[in-house]
Amino acid sequence: MTTCAVPFDRLNAYVDGELLAGDELEVRRHLDICATCAGSVESLLAVKGAVAASAELRPVPHTLRERLAAHAGASSHWGRSRVARLGLLAAGTLLAVIIAGDRRERLPALPHGGSDHVVEALVADHLHFLQEPSAVEIGSNDPDRLAAALEEKVGFPVAIPRLEGAALVGGRRCSLWGQAIALTFYEARGKRLSLFIADRARFPSPVAQGSRCTASIGDYRVCLLPAGDTVLAMVGDGEQTAAMLGALEVAVGAGRRREVE
Amino acid sequence: MRSRQARLTRARAHPEFAAVALGALSSLYNFAYRLVGNEADAEDLVQDTYLEAFRHAGQLRHLARCRAWLFRILRNRRVSRERMRRARPELIILEGGLEPGDSEALPRLERALVARLTRPAILHALATLPEDMRTALLLCDLEGFTYEEIGDIMQCPIGTVRSRIARARAQLMRQLAPHAAALGIGKGPRS
Numbered sequence: 001m002t003t004c005a006v007p008f009d010r011l012n013a014y015v016d017g018e019l020l021a022g023d024e025l026e027v028r029r030h031l032d033i034c035a036t037c038a039g040s041v042e043s044l045l046a047v048k049g050a051v052a053a054s055a056e057l058r059p060v061p062h063t064l065r066e067r068l069a070a071h072a073g074a075s076s077h078w079g080r081s082r083v084a085r086l087g088l089l090a091a092g093t094l095l096a097v098i099i100a101g102d103r104r105e106r107l108p109a110l111p112h113g114g115s116d117h118v119v120e121a122l123v124a125d126h127l128h129f130l131q132e133p134s135a136v137e138i139g140s141n142d143p144d145r146l147a148a149a150l151e152e153k154v155g156f157p158v159a160i161p162r163l164e165g166a167a168l169v170g171g172r173r174c175s176l177w178g179q180a181i182a183l184t185f186y187e188a189r190g191k192r193l194s195l196f197i198a199d200r201a202r203f204p205s206p207v208a209q210g211s212r213c214t215a216s217i218g219d220y221r222v223c224l225l226p227a228g229d230t231v232l233a234m235v236g237d238g239e240q241t242a243a244m245l246g247a248l249e250v251a252v253g254a255g256r257r258r259e260v261e
Numbered sequence: 262m263r264s265r266q267a268r269l270t271r272a273r274a275h276p277e278f279a280a281v282a283l284g285a286l287s288s289l290y291n292f293a294y295r296l297v298g299n300e301a302d303a304e305d306l307v308q309d310t311y312l313e314a315f316r317h318a319g320q321l322r323h324l325a326r327c328r329a330w331l332f333r334i335l336r337n338r339r340v341s342r343e344r345m346r347r348a349r350p351e352l353i354i355l356e357g358g359l360e361p362g363d364s365e366a367l368p369r370l371e372r373a374l375v376a377r378l379t380r381p382a383i384l385h386a387l388a389t390l391p392e393d394m395r396t397a398l399l400l401c402d403l404e405g406f407t408y409e410e411i412g413d414i415m416q417c418p419i420g421t422v423r424s425r426i427a428r429a430r431a432q433l434m435r436q437l438a439p440h441a442a443a444l445g446i447g448k449g450p451r452s
Binding site: 046051124258 | 279282283286287290291294297298299301304307308311312315364367368370371372375376378380381383384387399401402403407408424425426427428429431433434452
């Protein structure tokens, strides 16, 4: 800072209400006469507000909540006094309410398959695992063996398509709104392509048959395709998805009806 | 005698502890998600956190500090996992105040207009922050912890917390400036 005596991190602490009363008053007085620092404070408040506004409340997976509640109950045996027993009863009731609340919260299991939230989440997961060195939990180029391994992880039948023009690399379990989903990775046109395989009962498909591709999100696009008891969601860049959608339709024997948003 | 009394006190507090701790589950899970970027890892991290918390519940002296204590455990678990996962040495961020030139180059942004930025743009900018900066910033802006509490959770001095948050915001200003400019809301660098 060349013309101003107030360091940036002090203005930052001021924005967070972390200065002592005397220091805060000093900064406040300074802001009345210094447009530069007043501008910095405005920018800091803008960024602070943007971070707070970016929060999205994801529901806690019911399986996690139930596991933890069960564990909390099991580890409470050492409370033996009457007070403790009464407290335990109260806590149990509270936990039951929490769990019941969560059960209501998870219906329907996922937002509609074509909703912006789902599409954004799929693209976000694709991008996340592009950068994650250990993204591939099960490495295999054999669709049947990979499917068998993934089925054990996600708990529903998985069929992995052979895509002409793309090489299967492997897969992993991931989850969306607390629901297990199989994620398979291919290399197509020199880049990673993600194919999410979800249980159709928990991921209502936007179309009864044929594929449906969403509008681009940045450079990326999501194409949804029902296949048996599952829904496939292919995520890649615009070029990749355009080139590979036909191969995917052929692989799953889907009709040629397509919808593009 | 004193230790027997202490055990009894803790035993009586334990049922309350479970209820209070699980009351913070949603905050912890969402915070974990913001750190790790996917639901499966967030779920694992939160589960590990609670199992450790239940095991060591007796160490918590004041129930009022339960939430911060859980965040501290979660953060420690996250750091341990990352250390185990990475075969290579961690990137070390040297802490310190902003360099004199840093704040001069910062663009100016207006609150009302920054609110028009898209969520993905903000999330992407957040994702580019080094993890220590992101953690401190999220604990402050999303969870509402004070610098002192954040220092306790991250086990570092308050000065380091202050520096990390200032640096994080400075970096976000630079990251968001092009998006803001595209909307015609940037006002150029601080002069």
